[in-house]
Amino acid sequence: MDAENLHYFEKAPIGKAVAHFAVPMMLGTSMSVIYSILNAYFLGTLHNTAMLTALALTLPLFAVIMALGNLIGIGSGTFISRLLGETKYEEVKHVSAFAFYSSVMLGLLVIAAGLPLLSQIVHGLGATPDSYGFTKDYVMVMLIGSPLVVLFFTLENIVRSEGSAMTSMVGMILSVVVNILLDALVIFVFHWGVIGVATATVVSNIVASGYFAFHIKYKSKFLTFSPRWFKMTKTISSNVFKIGVPVFIMSVFLGAMSLVLNHFLVEYGDPAVAAYGISSRLLQFPEFILMGLCEGVVPLIAFSYTANRLRMKQTVSFTVKSIAVLAAIFGIAVYLISDHLIGLFTNDPQLIEMGSYILHVTFLSLFITGLTTLFTGIFQATGQGTPALVMSIIQGVTLIPVLFIAxxxxxxxxxxxxxxxxxxxxxxxxxxxxxxxxxxxxxELESLVH
Structure with missing residues (x-):
């Protein structure tokens, strides 16, 4: 670990340390939301509601592929940060090599399992007759590109876990910039529509994965993807999967929740699905800002958990206050300009009305969503597998029966x-x-939950 990263882990004032780890993550995650929004924007310029519906319907699939990357990436990343706090540098190499090759293998399994079931997956996502072809195109491209998408999320996490927050941010922003440029190219020049948007997403992840791989090979002192460091021991697998599996389950539940919501919204027509797709992307911006804050401090919490418990407590306290301030700012903004935000994607009055309503309601829980993400991050950083698992399922377990009744x-x-x-x-x-x-x-953490 270089001296600068060690300084922020151990000695920098809490505010500066949190900013060092969280601000790059917040910028990176916000950029990823921006390109998700721009995907909808570029397709919206074609004035085809069926395309926007297809884009909304495929969110669960992307959530599952991202979940596989986070299964390995977050599980390995939190373990790496704890190992760094204990100065077990050789073990870090084994864990990072394990993360690299495991993520590629998972992506190949997605291709093998998904392509033969392509039509069933599209039907399962709730595609309507109008949106079926567009949905199928997107799903096919995402399945083929899944190994590189899984690898992207894995590498981003392990790079951040060693304290290289700026490198993590640059990689995420690189992915976004490439995606935006390719979106404009495939929509306005090649006229590829949905299949072009999906291709742009995959290619942007390939480019960013290459950037992270370059950093690991030539810049990182402890991370590696050299085959000679790969090994699967009980210690590595148990520490990775006890945190990674709950993260995976949480991501799958989020995808399943989106899938279930889409099935319910289909009853109210394509405009309802499209309105939810647009509003959920807009909601992702503040949610991912808060997620970036909470995930950004996870390496600092994990390192401090094995090196300095008081510093961990101070980090959590500062993060709670930051969540409150950000949630208040975003909440005020959305209530003032929600109609204008939805209007950026469509000129359909019904879509604008429904989308604005969804935004107003869902923004009510922004602060508690931020705190929930922080709670999950604390459990992950400190290796608390069971609480992390409970957090991964509770929202989905609650939502499904509530949906039926409501x-x-x-x-x-x-x-x-x-x-x-x-x-x-x-x-x-x-x-x-x-x-x-x-x-x-x-x-001292007792004071944070009173």
């Missing part, structure tokens, strides 16, 4: 409000578990 009793409005109820349930469960573990993690 849809029957309140229709479209009930479907939208179900999201807020599920967020509140996840927050309460996370707060209760953090309180129960306060002595094990750090006695």
């Amino acid at each position: 849809n029957k009793t309140h229709g479209f409005h009930g479907v939208v409000w179900s999201l807020v109820i599920a967020d509140a349930a996840a927050f309460l469960v996370g707060a209760a578990m953090l309180y129960a573990l306060r002595n094990k993690l750090q006695p």
